[in-house]
Amino acid sequence: MTKQNLVVIGAGMASGRxxxxxxxxxxxxxxxxxxxxxxxxxxxRIMLSPVLSGEKTYDxxxxxxxxxxxxxxxxxxxxxxxxxxxxxxxxxxGENGFVPYDxxxxxxxxxxxxxxxxxxxxxxxxxxxxxxxxxxxxGLGDGQNVVVIGGGLLGLEAAxxxxxxxxxxTVVHIMxxxxxxxxxxxxxxxxxxSLEAKGITIRLQANSKEIxxxxxxxxxLRLEDGTELPCDLLVMAVGxxxxxxxxxxxxxxxxxxxxxxxxxxTSDEDVLAVGECVEHQGALFGLxxxxxxxxxxxxxxxxxxxxxxxxxxxxxxxxxxxxxxFSAGDFADGDAREDIVFRDPSRGIxxxxxxxxxxxxxxxxxxDTADGNWFFGLIKDGTDISDMRETxxxxxxxxxxxxxxxxxxxxxxxxxxxxCGCNGICKSTITDAIAAGAxxxxxxxxxxxxxxxxxxxxxxxxxxxxxxxxxxxxxxxAQPVCGCTDHTHEDVRRLIKTMPLKSQEAVWQExxxxxxxxxxxxRPAVNFxxxxxxxxxxxxxxxxRFINERKHANIQKDGTFSVxxxxxxxxxxxxxxxxxxxxxxxYKVPTVKVTGGQRIDLxxxxxxxxxxxxxxxxxxxxxxxxxxxxxxxxxxxxVGTDHCRFGTQDSTGLGIKLEQVLWGxxxxxxxxxxxxxxxxxxxxxxxxxxxxxxxxSGYQVGVAGAAGMDVKETERLxxxxxxxxxxxxxxxFIQLYRExxxxxxxxxxxxxxxxxxxxxxxVVDDLDERARLIAAFELSQSIYRKDPWAxxxxxxxxxxxxxxxxxxxxxx
Amino acid sequence: MTxxxxxxLDDIPLRGARLVKTELGCVAVxxxxxxxxxAASNTCPHKGGPLVEGIVHGQSVTCPLHNWVxxxxxxAATGEDGRIATYPVRIEDGRVLLDVTQxxxxxxx
Numbered sequence: 001m002t003k004q005n006l007v008v009i010g011a012g013m014a015s016g017r018x019x020x021x022x023x024x025x026x027x028x029x030x031x032x033x034x035x036x037x038x039x040x041x042x043x044x045r046i047m048l049s050p051v052l053s054g055e056k057t058y059d060x061x062x063x064x065x066x067x068x069x070x071x072x073x074x075x076x077x078x079x080x081x082x083x084x085x086x087x088x089x090x091x092x093x094g095e096n097g098f099v100p101y102d103x104x105x106x107x108x109x110x111x112x113x114x115x116x117x118x119x120x121x122x123x124x125x126x127x128x129x130x131x132x133x134x135x136x137x138x139g140l141g142d143g144q145n146v147v148v149i150g151g152g153l154l155g156l157e158a159a160x161x162x163x164x165x166x167x168x169x170t171v172v173h174i175m176x177x178x179x180x181x182x183x184x185x186x187x188x189x190x191x192x193x194s195l196e197a198k199g200i201t202i203r204l205q206a207n208s209k210e211i212x213x214x215x216x217x218x219x220x221l222r223l224e225d226g227t228e229l230p231c232d233l234l235v236m237a238v239g240x241x242x243x244x245x246x247x248x249x250x251x252x253x254x255x256x257x258x259x260x261x262x263x264x265x266t267s268d269e270d271v272l273a274v275g276e277c278v279e280h281q282g283a284l285f286g287l288x289x290x291x292x293x294x295x296x297x298x299x300x301x302x303x304x305x306x307x308x309x310x311x312x313x314x315x316x317x318x319x320x321x322x323x324x325x326f327s328a329g330d331f332a333d334g335d336a337r338e339d340i341v342f343r344d345p346s347r348g349i350x351x352x353x354x355x356x357x358x359x360x361x362x363x364x365x366x367x368d369t370a371d372g373n374w375f376f377g378l379i380k381d382g383t384d385i386s387d388m389r390e391t392x393x394x395x396x397x398x399x400x401x402x403x404x405x406x407x408x409x410x411x412x413x414x415x416x417x418x419x420c421g422c423n424g425i426c427k428s429t430i431t432d433a434i435a436a437g438a439x440x441x442x443x444x445x446x447x448x449x450x451x452x453x454x455x456x457x458x459x460x461x462x463x464x465x466x467x468x469x470x471x472x473x474x475x476x477x478a479q480p481v482c483g484c485t486d487h488t489h490e491d492v493r494r495l496i497k498t499m500p501l502k503s504q505e506a507v508w509q510e511x512x513x514x515x516x517x518x519x520x521x522x523r524p525a526v527n528f529x530x531x532x533x534x535x536x537x538x539x540x541x542x543x544x545r546f547i548n549e550r551k552h553a554n555i556q557k558d559g560t561f562s563v564x565x566x567x568x569x570x571x572x573x574x575x576x577x578x579x580x581x582x583x584x585x586x587y588k589v590p591t592v593k594v595t596g597g598q599r600i601d602l603x604x605x606x607x608x609x610x611x612x613x614x615x616x617x618x619x620x621x622x623x624x625x626x627x628x629x630x631x632x633x634x635x636x637x638x639v640g641t642d643h644c645r646f647g648t649q650d651s652t653g654l655g656i657k658l659e660q661v662l663w664g665x666x667x668x669x670x671x672x673x674x675x676x677x678x679x680x681x682x683x684x685x686x687x688x689x690x691x692x693x694x695x696x697s698g699y700q701v702g703v704a705g706a707a708g709m710d711v712k713e714t715e716r717l718x719x720x721x722x723x724x725x726x727x728x729x730x731x732x733f734i735q736l737y738r739e740x741x742x743x744x745x746x747x748x749x750x751x752x753x754x755x756x757x758x759x760x761x762x763v764v765d766d767l768d769e770r771a772r773l774i775a776a777f778e779l780s781q782s783i784y785r786k787d788p789w790a791x792x793x794x795x796x797x798x799x800x801x802x803x804x805x806x807x808x809x810x811x812x
Numbered sequence: 813m814t815x816x817x818x819x820x821l822d823d824i825p826l827r828g829a830r831l832v833k834t835e836l837g838c839v840a841v842x843x844x845x846x847x848x849x850x851a852a853s854n855t856c857p858h859k860g861g862p863l864v865e866g867i868v869h870g871q872s873v874t875c876p877l878h879n880w881v882x883x884x885x886x887x888a889a890t891g892e893d894g895r896i897a898t899y900p901v902r903i904e905d906g907r908v909l910l911d912v913t914q915x916x917x918x919x920x921x
Contacts, residue, residue, distance in 0.1 A: 520874035
């Protein structure tokens with residue numbers, strides 16, 4: 001058989017692997033010519049990151065050197081571009097002349113995608129793709145600044161490599177968490193934490209706007225919000241595009257990539273393609289495993305053997321020292337799937353398995369990825385996991401026999417098993433302490449420190465008490481927030497403050513939540529705790545709010561809403577009343593009602609009309625009355641000294657001032673106030689959360705009243721002489737409530753738990769603490785004292801409409 | 813299968829939902845994760861609450877009226893005797909596609 005001529009275009013990892021297979025299996029079958037535009041042969045591109053970080057040298061990652069090509073009789077035309085392909089004459093025309101072919105392989109790879117921001121062509125704006133880019137990054141050193149756009153695999157490897165060289169690195173990522181294609185939010189959170197610990201600054205949900213330069217060289221990146229990030233080098237790592245220019249010019253079928261069939265053959269039967277330049281059944285390829293599969297199939301096809309390329313699930317690992325993550329298969333998207341989640345906060349571990357029917361379909365792991373390949377095997381093989389489902393997440397070491405009963409599992413632990421990771425306390429230390437007389441959780445904590453830090457092992461310690469003491473131990477009955485956690489509300493609040501925890505992902509991970517992102521019971525509570533304690537760092541999450549607070553209106557039983565504009569202190573004007581009447585007509589409001597809090601309620605407004613009716617009320621100078629919120633509702637007043645012959649102080653004025661200070665604030669439950677101008681109490685102030693009675697000598701401030709399911713008179717917090725003091729103690733009281741109460745406890749329930757004395761010490765007696773509380777409230781109000789109606793009517797109106805209306809399409 | 817493009821994935825807030833009107837009533841499309849969507853009837857079988865307004869958590873939604881919780885994989889209510897219809901939905905190139913086979917009026921020409 002005469003030798004056939006094989007020409008390969010591109011010396012990359014896929015085409016290189018084809019050459020290996022071919023020359024191993026049939027060394028004499030082909031005369032091989034290799035073109036490569038880069039002036040070098042095949043090197044292991046995925047090892048560029050270790051080169052960048054200094055863990056490897058370029059020489060160590062070369063896969064095919066001159067000797068290798070010589071031994072395999074491959075004619076190399078390195079540094080020579082292919083100009084044209086003449087398929088009729090079966091010739092590849094290079095810059096230095098043509099070569100005839102019988103078979104041709106495209107391995108042209110991909111090009112990095114450069115976002116066409118203004119300034120993207122400045123010197124110092126590079127991709128992360130080849131050795132030149134890597135060398136450019138390696139040229140930076142201590143104290144220089146780099147911005148990396150793109151928080152995917154490649155961008156983070158570039159960032160970590162440069163940070164290891166002492167460069168100040170900022171990663172700008174448009175999405176809400178890092179590596180969103182491979183990781184879920186929980187793992188993304190842990191990854192961010194580890195990278196930040198390496199000194200890398202991460203900016204999420206950051207939109208790049210413009211690259212700024214000076215004398216033709218990059219100087220800074222400007223974000224959409226106006227922030228400027230100075231940089232000596234800007235690396236774009238936002239994705240790749242198959243390099244199909246030559247294939248297209250040659251007339252091959254090209255979509256997003258070069259179309260190939262299962263045999264890796266293009267639309268021309270003598271032309272094959274492998275690697276990142278191909279499109280197979282609509283899919284593109286960027287990871288190395290499928291490229292190697294393609295290479296093997298291409299080699300077999302060339303040798304006349306039957307082989308077919310099949311797309312498989314993939315696994316990903318990040319090559320950053322100290323960031324141990326693994327993801328495989330499909331952990332998003334799809335029907336009939338269930339999650340198994342395991343978290344170990346003290347060791348920074350997160351594992352999530354996604355199960356469909358009786359098979360594992362996806363896995364995400366962070367911190368401990370030792371079992372990654374075992375899970376990946378189960379995913380690839382579609383193994384039936386029904387028998388080991390209960391213990392699957394503990395990995396292969398756990399399979400075969402261990403009991404699912406937690407008590408016997410604890411009993412079976414060896415004496416040196418670590419129970420409390422924070423304080424390094426092992427089982428025997430705790431059992432010894434129990435034997436020595438520590439017979440409840442508090443005593444074990446006091447004597448051993450076990451479970452005294454993050455508290456996640458509390459359940460384990462209690463089980464140890466139960467196992468050791470038997471019936472002599474009574475399990476405490478503290479109610480956890482919900483089924484997602486063993487922590488109580490009080491624990492969660494304390495740990496959010498002390499650890500500190502500033503995001504939902506931080507709470508889920510560090511407190512060992514058992515679900516992916518909480519439930520309708522815990523998420524609104526955690527959202528409130530975070531925004532109350534970290535008003536600047538944490539952003540309110542509308543998706544963690546009940547419908548009324550998310551839509552800024554009260555849902556009614558028929559799915560319509562009620563709209564209540566704010567009337568400060570219960571005072572209105574003829575113009576406001578006209579605007580309300582006009583709105584009621586225009587939006588066909590079926591019911592108009594005067595409320596108990598001295599407001600007007602428009603009932604029966606359609607959800608899609610909300611932004612429009614708000615805009616109309618805004619135009620008349622009115623804002624949201626927050627009649628729907630766990631926040632300040634109303635300050636009811638009487639007319640006081642303005643008109644009443646008995647009035648002792650300006651109760652209306654004080655009510656308006658209080659409402660203007662307090663409006664917009666979120667609280668654990670709703671808060672209602674009233675100010676009465678004299679002890680006759682026409683504003684019914686003595687059953688409010690805060691009720692003020694004006695007297696000749698000043699103001700009597702009462703708190704913790706109730707007039708709902710429970711009826712309770714207010715308790716006297718203090719008497720003050722001036723209006724300003726009345727405002728100050730009210731604000732301080734509400735802030736103390738915001739900082740300490742359990743979500744959905746009204747003030748009267750909270751005061752009953754902590755005691756009025758405790759509140760008085762902080763709000764009345766300790767003037768420094770009062771000042772701190774007022775300052776903390778004011779800081780929070782710098783964010784929240786604004787009209788949500790105006791904001792929603794302006795920016796979010798489309799969210800109130802259906803996403804699509806298929807009844808219209810069908811009628812056409 | 814009759815797949816209809818109902819809009820961009822990013823038009824649905826993460827851990828939120830949007831409404832789609834159809835000939836046979838309203839369908840809620842839920843986004844439970846950055847690239848995970850479900851579609852189901854918008855109407856709670858208990859008292860007709862609009863599920864599109866519920867809190868979305870894990871792969872479930874809680875009805876805003878009386879806190880019935882539905883597993884979006886199966887449509888079954890947790891701990892209650894009730895179920896909502898679910899519909900195939902998928903993501904392609906950042907668009908959300910809904911299978912409307914069961915949602916077209918039988919008389920449609």
